[in-house]
Amino acid sequence: MKTLILGGAGFIGLHLARNLLADGHRVTIADDFSRGRDDPALASVDAEVLHADLTRPDGFRDLPHGWDQVYLLAAVVGVRNVERDPARVVRVNSLVVLNTLDWIRPGERLFFASTSEVYAGGVSAGTVPVPTPENVPLTVRDVTAPRFAYGVSKMLGEAAVVHTARARGFPCVIGRFHNVYGPRMGESHVIPEVALRALRGEDPFWVYGAEQSRAFCHVDDAVDAIRRLMVPGVAEGRIVHIGNDGEETNIGDLTKLVLRVVGHDPGITYAPAPAGSVARRCPDLRLLRSLTGYEPAVRLEDGVRNTVAWYAGDRTAAPG
Numbered sequence: 001m002k003t004l005i006l007g008g009a010g011f012i013g014l015h016l017a018r019n020l021l022a023d024g025h026r027v028t029i030a031d032d033f034s035r036g037r038d039d040p041a042l043a044s045v046d047a048e049v050l051h052a053d054l055t056r057p058d059g060f061r062d063l064p065h066g067w068d069q070v071y072l073l074a075a076v077v078g079v080r081n082v083e084r085d086p087a088r089v090v091r092v093n094s095l096v097v098l099n100t101l102d103w104i105r106p107g108e109r110l111f112f113a114s115t116s117e118v119y120a121g122g123v124s125a126g127t128v129p130v131p132t133p134e135n136v137p138l139t140v141r142d143v144t145a146p147r148f149a150y151g152v153s154k155m156l157g158e159a160a161v162v163h164t165a166r167a168r169g170f171p172c173v174i175g176r177f178h179n180v181y182g183p184r185m186g187e188s189h190v191i192p193e194v195a196l197r198a199l200r201g202e203d204p205f206w207v208y209g210a211e212q213s214r215a216f217c218h219v220d221d222a223v224d225a226i227r228r229l230m231v232p233g234v235a236e237g238r239i240v241h242i243g244n245d246g247e248e249t250n251i252g253d254l255t256k257l258v259l260r261v262v263g264h265d266p267g268i269t270y271a272p273a274p275a276g277s278v279a280r281r282c283p284d285l286r287l288l289r290s291l292t293g294y295e296p297a298v299r300l301e302d303g304v305r306n307t308v309a310w311y312a313g314d315r316t317a318a319p320g
């Protein structure tokens with residue numbers, strides 16, 4: 001299989017690349033390295049790695065065709081980026097998907113990475129259930145609020161992928177990721193952020209939004225779900241959740257788990273959740289299960305151990 005991963009130098013992309021390579025795929029990664037390039041994990045992967053700014057049509061100029069699979073993971077992600085520069089989030093995430101759709105050819109199977117953030121408005125308004133299925137109406141409570149820039153950019157991406165794939169007759173799958181975590185996920189997500197503060201010995205230890213509830217999915221499980229969804233005939237043109245509904249936890253308990261894994265026993269000080277973050281997030285995975293037979297396999301404690309080990313400096317903890 002010839003496989004192209006757009007945004008493949010990122011967190012999910014590199015885990016996916018390793019998994020595909022281990023399965024005999026020939027893998028090419030295209031990325032602008034805006035998340036960083038100075039990374040031994042990237043150098044160690046046995047894939048062709050190309051520099052490409054995918055917001056520019058000429059960023060695709062050096063990319064050949066004839067791919068069996070194309071994974072579109074490139075995006076500006078993370079709450080900090082969204083709050084600091086929502087205009088960049090909208091611009092990059094929209095242009096990357098529109099340029100990909102102008103470039104892709106029939107026969108090249110496309111996976112598009114979307115997000116549970118598309119539900120943020122509905123969950124906050126109490127108009128959608130949690131666990132949330134894929135088919136609820138999506139609500140944008142305030143299109144001018146920076147917080148919605150990311151979700152809106154992904155809604156546009158979903159619509160663009162579905163309509164273009166129908167019009168031009170290429171196969172596509174959209175995965176809505178829910179709180180994927182693991183080694184090398186950056187520093188601005190809750191698990192590495194708590195782990196790094198614990199490893200530095202912070203005391204008293206601040207916990208923000210302890211009562212907020214999340215369902216975390218280890219990246220190995222997310223990659224397994226992606227691979228299952230991309231099998232021809234399984235999920236053509238579908239929008240499907242990718243996550244783990246098995247061990248929903250609140251941020252207070254998650255913090256205690258990370259502290260236990262790190263071996264740090266500080267006094268805890270509680271503070272409110274960051275503004276705008278939803279009180280609860282959990283995917284309904286019935287569609288993913290019925291289409292693919294997927295079951296998450298990594299227990300939260302094992303995944304947290306694996307992730308903390310990587311942030312503590314054990315790079316062999318990176319799976320794949």
Ligand SMILES: NC(=O)c1ccc[n+]([C@@H]2O[C@H](COP(=O)([O-])OP(=O)(O)OC[C@H]3O[C@@H](n4cnc5c(N)ncnc54)[C@H](O)[C@@H]3O)[C@@H](O)[C@H]2O)c1
Pocket residue numbers: 006007008009010011012013030031032033034035036052053054055072073074075076077092096113114115116176177178179180181185186
């Ligand atoms: N990690 C999660 O829990 C999660 C949750 C929901 C959705 N997603 C989606 O999954 C995808 C992958 O997420 P991730 O966590 O691996 O993020 P990431 O930031 O680690 O990876 C994104 C990659 O895209 C690249 N990129 C950004 N702009 C680019 C451009 N103009 N041209 C080329 N490359 C560019 C970055 O350099 C980076 O390597 C994203 O589309 C994200 O929106 C992730």
